[in-house]
Amino acid sequence: MGELKQVRTDAEAALIAAWDRAPAQADWRKAAFARFAMAGLPHRRIESWHYTDLRGLLRTALPTRAPDSAAVEGARARLAALRIGAATRLVVLDGAFRPDLSDMDALPEGVAVQSLAAALVADDIVSLLAPKGLGDDDSIVALNAAMMQDGVVVRIAPGAVVERNIALVTLMSGGAPHAAFVRSLVDVGAGARARIVEIADSPVAEIQSHDALVLRVGEGAELEHVAHVGYEGAGAMQLHSLLATLQRDATFNSFCLVADGGLVRRQIFAHLDGERATLGLRGLSLLRGREHADTTLVVDHALPYGVSREFYRHILDGEATGVYQGQVCVRQHAQKTDGAMKSQALVLAEGAAMYNKPELEIFADDVVCGHGATVGQLDEDQIFYLQARGLPRAEAEALLLEAFANEAIDFVTDETLRDIFAQEAREWLARRVAERRP
């Protein structure tokens, strides 16, 4: 009995047709597309996509589109209103890097920036852009590799200490439904230090954003990554893959806020490819309505003395669906690995659902690894305590929810960004309280 031939969905057919129309492509793109075409869109029988059946959820594949002048003006306005604190902004609009919208004349010392399209022509960075062993068997990573239009390549010189935040802003214009495929690269040289802020932004529209961010954190380098994923509105979809490689003694911390966004899949593939690498992956997802957000991690400890911390929180309201899958793999040589993972979810409404799958895969014996996962509601004893001090129930709940959110946000070390995220969480919760008022 062979594998049953799957019938192509409309979305799959549209993606294949788009590929067929494209001019001759590089071999590595062809190979990536072949991987996608073979697997098709991931569905619930694919273990790592079990709770996000993209084959069913993605009805149509939207076409890509170059922005017109009105879209560029709209982008300028949105950029001006963007809350990200002081930062050097590198802007991608509708799939293309826009030096004209970016702070190209204010690049910090030790930072070189290029468009992906230019980098692809200029030198061979394919091996850097599609690192082996990171998401190799994921058809969405393959689709992105095949279809990527453009993106930003940021190189941070060895030893450079970049004080100013570098913001990767991915904008999608509104109007007619459309899609974009973006892949960016941040290559942090040995001993360098930097903070990358990644923001997705668009007016409410029907959009499909396929994003990949590739990070290489060199020996002894330190990189912090702070992201806000998800475009506003029920019609928005964002598939975001983060592919990170950590070399010896490297430190990489990532925090991601998911708030709003009809359908979000955020997947992180992290490879601790040198001894004594330290990884921290944290996040907060605030979901309501019929939103569906999936955070899936694959953490691969390949060498000894690695440390990894994963900490994710979800607040689910309405009929939202939250998914957290965290796989920590410790290979045979990765002795003395120290791994701890925690996933906590508060389910506030009858129609909401949370799916948790913390996973350990361990082949080395001298390790300390653990995970904890909880799903539940606010603690009634805490609510009673606050009520007994005079707080009305709704206020007590709001206070506890805010605390729950802030404990995750506290992992952001940049005070301005932390305040922005905390403010956003507060507004999200306030809207919840307002909506519940009779």
Added chain:
Amino acid sequence: MLEIRNLAVKLADEDKQIINGLSLTVKNGEVAAIMGPNGSGKSTLSYVVSGKEDYEVTGGDILIDGESVLEMDATERANNGLFLAFQYPIEIPGVATMTFLKAALNAQARARGEKELQTPEFMKRVREAAKKLGIDQDMLKRPLNVGFSGGEKKRMEILQMALLQPKLAILDETDSGLDIDALRIVADGVNALRAPDRAILVITHYQRLLDYIKPDTVHVMARGRIVKTGGPELALELEKHGYRDFVGEAA
């Protein structure tokens, strides 16, 4: 002030009667003590008076200033001037103690139609009260009760009581888990709040606390009701003879 009439209470989701026909009155300016063996229903009484929902009142009434509070939720009772010092103060991660104190003070002020405190005035009051209780500034920045020692938690309860200035305070086993120095600090804090327009109900298992907080009245509770009422001498008697006699009497 507090008047409990023939109160009967059971667990909300179990058929277990915990309080059976309990009557008790605490007048303004009075400090009353309830003593009793473990399992006599003392803590339940404090929870029921403050409005915890795990219990069901099946008979009788609880009145504060002559008004029944049974229909009020815990928030309303607190805003009516009732304060419970918890036997096991709850830890609330992520909520800084200062934030919590401000939220509580403001909620009560709003409920009474008073103006909310300005931050400088609020800070001043907290600092003064904290100083008296030996609570350092660092503790106020930490999440409420998280990682506090037993003594620190109890002092934090008294600090809240001092800030909220309740009409009726119930202290549930406030002495449990305290060493002698902490006990003295806590007792001093309570004694400072004795006032003609305030009633204080001290619930305790041991007589020890009553050496520091001298009660006007002592009630003995056993099997869910008050079985004997007397003056401070009753506490000493209990210390000598234990609860045995009363447990039998109530049966």
Added chain:
Amino acid sequence: MAAVKETVDRVKAIDVDAYKYGFVTEIESEKAPKGLNEDIVRFISGKKNEPEWMTQWRLDAYRRWLTMREPKWARVDYPPIDFQDLYYYSAPKSAPGPKSLDEVDPELLRTYEKLGIPLREQEILAGVQTSKVAVDAVFDSVSVATTFKEELARAGVIFCPISEAIHAHPELVRRYLGSVVPVTDNFYATLNSAVFSDGSFVYIPPGVRCPMELSTYFRINERNTGQFERTLIIADKGSYVSYLEGCTAPQRDENQLHAAVVELIALDDAEIKYSTVQNWYPGDSEGRGGIYNFVTKRGDCRGPRSKISWTQVETGSAITWKYPSCILRGDESRGEFYSIAISNGRQQVDSGTKMIHLGRNTTSRIISKGISAGRSNNTYRGLVSAHRKATNARNFTNCDSLLIGHDCGAHTVPYIESKNATAVFEHEATTSKISEDQLFYCVQRGLSEEEATALIVNGFVRDVLQQLPMEFAVEAQKLIAISLEGSVG
């Protein structure tokens, strides 16, 4: 500490490749021809004089099975099984349903003696203060003896081979067989439904507390034999039963297939406690031979306030694929899963549980202790799910893994699905190696490293051992030490 001492002695006494139960009983067997087709299914059914409905049930299952594929999602790796190269029926020739123990082939009785099963009632009665256990022994495919039948009958308890129950209690069998594990459930369960040869049947009437522990001992003896036993336990309203299952197989080079189905039904206020000690032949240290154990065990807490508790000690088999589960259908019902899974050599274990919360105020508890040694892989795979109507569902899960040696793997794959806003699920898991500090402490007090390891492992699994009936706990403790033999470098 006596048991620990004994464990340590046992470890010393055993060679690396020694499998305690690896002897073959020399008795003639009657086998069906090799392979599987409708005729074989009819042959098995015919051998047992089954009524037509039963034959049809099997044939339906067989036809369904032809359309199914082997599940591949577990973390186990083995060469393809040629299902046509197996015998699906093997019976000891002299024992077509003995009337009393005296009629049982003495060779068989000696086999069970070697296994340490208290088959003869007098042995038990003469035993030093051990409680009574009624035993149903399944040898290859056939149930050979059931003890204490009369005493059980006085209490109204039915405990007999399922082949007998099909004739004697068809109304119960028809009502409940396949009602927890449907014929179409999964590849192995469907295969079992087509070809199961025997197994135990238990019915506890309303309000009855079964007067003794019930027990089955399974043994695979015949070469190239698949064993497909089927167990059905029904605890009627307000009843209680504790059931023990033990398994062994002789040492063989070929991999033998074992695909059992166990169905438990607990009606209102009933409680079933099901304990297993599984030490099928695990294969040698190079991974040759050993049992493939693909088992479907599921309990249905059908009535309100019912309770099903699974306890398992898994030390044997080359491959274990097993997820004893609870469907918490009745309001306020409770499911429990306590597991010790030990793998050594080249063993592969993929085991865990499913707790499906359907009713209101249902609770479940999972305690899993995995120990991997040698070149083995040991996976905990579990599902906890609360459906929309499972108001106030509660689960607590604790999964700990211990690694001994650097060539083994320990994996934890929990699925936690909450579709109810009032559900509270807590899950925690740890993986670590034996603490150097603990080992050193023990060694400093004079224990060998091997003794120290056995001691610490016994401590690690204590929470689960405590769930086992006493006699089983002692046996399990010995098995743990034997299984870890040779694992300390």
